[in-house]
Amino acid sequence: MADVLIELQQVGVNEDGRCILDNIHLRVNAGEIVTLIGPNGAGKTTLVRVVLGLQAFSGKRVLKPGINIGYMPQRLELNPQLPMTVKRFLALSGANEKQMIDCMSRVGAQGIAEHSLQAVSGGELQRVLLARALMQQPDLLVLDEPVQGVDVSGQAELYELIECIKREQGCGILMVSHDLHLVMAQTDNVVCINKHICCHGHPEKVSHDPAYLELFGKTAASNIALYTHHHDHEHDLQGNVVDSVDAEHKEGH
Template identity: 45%
Template sequence: MPGVSNAMSLITAQNLTIRLEGRTILHDVDFTINESEIVTVVGPNGSGKSTFMRALVGALTPARGTVTRRAGLRIGYVPQTLHIDQTLPLTVSRFLSLPTRRNGREINAALTETGLPPEIAVQQVSALSGGQFQRVLLARALLGDPHLLVLDEPTKGLDQPGVAAFYLLVEEVRRRLGCAVLMVSHDLHVVMSASDRVICINGHICCEGAPVVVSKAPEYRAMFGQGTRGALALYQHDHDHSHGAGP
């Protein structure tokens, strides 16, 4: 399946190799993400996860190989938590209008969609809590009516309940809007319960496939926290190091 483009595929990468400042960060990656799919990328620090994401959205040019995006593909991007400089006065509604101007109705809808009260629109971004700000970042990504949400470690700096609530929201949004989701995550229990497919990256794709789901019950999904067994399963998966991307 990987590397084979089809009508459902939003982004397809073939033999993707990325070099930055003379170093090869990623090599020979074949990857496809389809409509409505949730794919999670895991891997150690410095393994090339963020580079992979940036190459897929077109922010980096491949040294070799190709990245094909479906014509007219709209991507909503949620970065790792941003630091907004204290010297920059910025209301939530102004932030949501960057760089494309949005009207009040659109902004209200996006805030409601992400579980934020409409009054928050007039607040300064710097006054928000970490969890609120991540929701604002998600709201901003949704304003472009994306086919694909790209989330790069979107819960960095949130506490455990905050992380669980955020991913629950992502899943909910995905169900409602039907968009695909591609995310980098360290939260293995979330990976195990919420993803359709997991990609392990360490300079190349080490392994990929459906996560080992302990239980598919909605109760399990809602609880997230009981993912230890799932996480262990993933680690074992990691250690056997089967090069799944090979022929």
């Protein structure tokens, strides 16, 4: 039987009479990556906050007792009045020095330990936040747009690291992401939401789901297709068959 870390049943969120989430079912098992996708304003972050216990909701939320949760917020609202180095910020998680050094080198942030937290770049800050989440030795890792502000080569690297963490620690991961085509290979389960669940399942299945196509359009869907099977042609705006970039690329080899 699967080791269920968290399960949401019929979860709804209303704020000022406005429905933000409705009838959401979600489950994250140990050793599994669940990716949450959806357009802006779909309630992804709200759902993450429900999972974390930060948001009032209706319905049922069952958390496996005694598990550690590591959380990486979308952005860190940093208090400009609080003087703090990266190292000190990480120490706030309560972990010891050795763990801290491990986690920092893991995410590639060892070089900025003594920097002021206010002075690090957006991409570096994402790595620091991931390190802080890892220091909880989490059973459940919740990542809200983990690669935001990271350059393109760093994004793939970071996603690989996340996959690697899952394999080594056996933790379950709930991740919010915009770019399904990048996380596709690593994801076990995709949940596509827009206030309610539009579709869910294996990434390849979801990428062909009519509800998904409607939300993200055919372009996004074909982006995903490029990663799973290589079309030898593409369609231009009028629908005519044209040589695909990918096909040209292959011929070059």
